[in-house]
Amino acid sequence: MIRSAFGRVKAWVTVHPIASFVLFFAIFPFIAPYQALATQVLIFGLFALGFNLLYGYTGLLSFGHAAYYGLGAYGAGLALAKLKVTSLWIALGIGLGAAVVGGALVGFFCLRRRGIYFAMLTLAFAQMLYFIAFHAADLTGGDDGLRGIPLLPLSIFGASVSLRQPLAFYYFAYVLVVLAVAVLKRILDSPFGAVLRAIRENSDRAVACGYDINRVKLLSFVFSALFAGLAGALDALRLTVVPVDSLYWSTSGQVVIMTLLGGAGTFFGPFVGAATYLVLADRLSIFFEAWPLVIGVIFMAFVLFLPRGIWGTLTSRGIGQ
């Protein structure tokens, strides 16, 4: 009985991945412990989604994805706090622009190397950005973080909607994340998406098939940075502060853990990983300080025994792909 119910869920989710996402996250704030946590899951899920495009689908391991998340956050934050732009959309656009430009530049240099050298270069660029932000305190707020970010009302079709209520902000982020997920699905279903997977499986064969893999990898890098940047920009609006840690290697490490925990190379894995990590961290930290130990053990168990991650394991054993 349960197995057949799982089977039906699997079939439905497989056929309607976007609709499944839309439905689940529409009710998510009412099943999450509180709404700000639901929003955090949504935003970090998006961040992990961007990372997954590069790592899970293209096979490129970046250790510096905090750079694009941070550029998105600082871009949107600086636009609102320093440039005093009066539109949330313009601020988001500036955040996305900063992440895309940063992704293109860093990708251009890093993609000249492969494997561990590529990973270390991405880490080095991210740490460079971190130290620039740390020391440019007049502009970025340095170690104190960028403060004074106003949460402007949302202007849409001539109407002005306040985002001050946690639920209102959740659904604002939800709409943007749904759009991003739909765009990612379109990318993955396109011939371009097939080439990404071909590069991951065997890049030499992809070259032999006539694909300009450097160009494809760079595009994948830029798309990945775009999603990470959107996540960063949304988080800047959510917290109304941009901590300099947004650019730090620990943020890059966090998104790697979330993606692997949820299931790299699976469509919903990053969101499952983000939800698992953040909800566990939030709940466990109330009761004891050594909560990273629990997440560390769970993470190691998955890497060692269930390397497909939570969602990857479920899809291979019963519930939707």
Add this chain to the structure above:
Amino acid sequence: MHRRQFLTTTTAGVTLLAFPAVLRAQTKEPIRIGFPLPLTGTFAAIAADLQKGAQLAMEEINAKGGVMGRKLEVLFRDDELKPAVGAQRTKELIENQKVDFVVGGLAAHVQMAINEQTKAAKKLYISVSQSDEISAKPDTSPLTFHEALNPTITSRTMATYGMQNIGKKWWVVYADYAWGKQNNVVFNAAIAKLGGTVLGSTPYPLGKPEFSAHLPKIQAAKPDAIYAVTPGADNVPFLKQAISFGLKKEARIAQPLHFLYYTKEGGAEVFQDIYGATHFCHELAETLPQAKRYVEAFTKRFTQPPDSYSGYGYNGIHEVARGVELAKSTDSDAVANALRKNREYDHYKGKQWWRACDNKSFQDLWIIKVRSPQQVKGEWGFFDVIGKVAANEELDRTCAEKGHA
């Protein structure tokens, strides 16, 4: 009714009649205070002390029947010394736990992130961390109160004392984050104003206390004294390295703050003759009746004397309670106004007051020096109190300098 039942019922009834305030406090919804603090990380020991002070205040207030017949409930959360975590934990406290007020934050950069959340939620926040910005525009707000000292007050005090008693030529070693940088800037300016010289400054990353590459350069400059802004767990490694390089014999060492628990951890051999400032040390119990009561209560509850930051936690909770009593309300605006109108308070060490323009607390501070191993009194008696600096608004920047009209 049996004799045993009669006795039980009668005793319970008499107890309830005798303590109506306690009964009321137990039946009404508690007043909740959120308290984010770094229970893990470089400042964990100071945070544990801060937490104990807050806990003691809560227990004392509840034992007297609470506030307006309601118990206080303080909810502690580990902010991991990370601004984003501090912001998220504060959101959880406000949104999920429905706290009425927030007290806490123990690092300049984390309290800024906490402050942004409390400002947005219009909740009164009493910061207990050193920072110059928290009580200045544009960061402060009418609901932001600052209980702790700040780098300006601490470093101006140490510069004045240092020039008169320690030396004229200085070198500054500072943790490269907000609090460290602010101390460096203030100390440099104060020493220059007093006619001394700062020969150089050495920043290092907070939490990474490796100084061997810098110490020979400092020794070559031959300063009279070192101003060591090496907070938390960095304090002991810095002094041990200064000793092993011979720097401690060549120059005297002063630091903005002394902490009892780190001094005990490093031992009097390491800390002997190091100067520092503090807003509280348990040795004050020998001269101040308020301090004596506080130290005895703390020691009885936690079987060890308090370090300095427990006083901030203690005051933070007591001030929220006092504000609620005065305002007869848990509305943050009403409590903030009540505290500004009744700005003087004295909970554990003498008179303090809130300055009206910036909600900054002004309080006495003391210059202390670590005793030699032979002079240490008992298990915890490390400090000699060698000077007192009375609370004085002129030690801080003026209201106008902080952006207040």
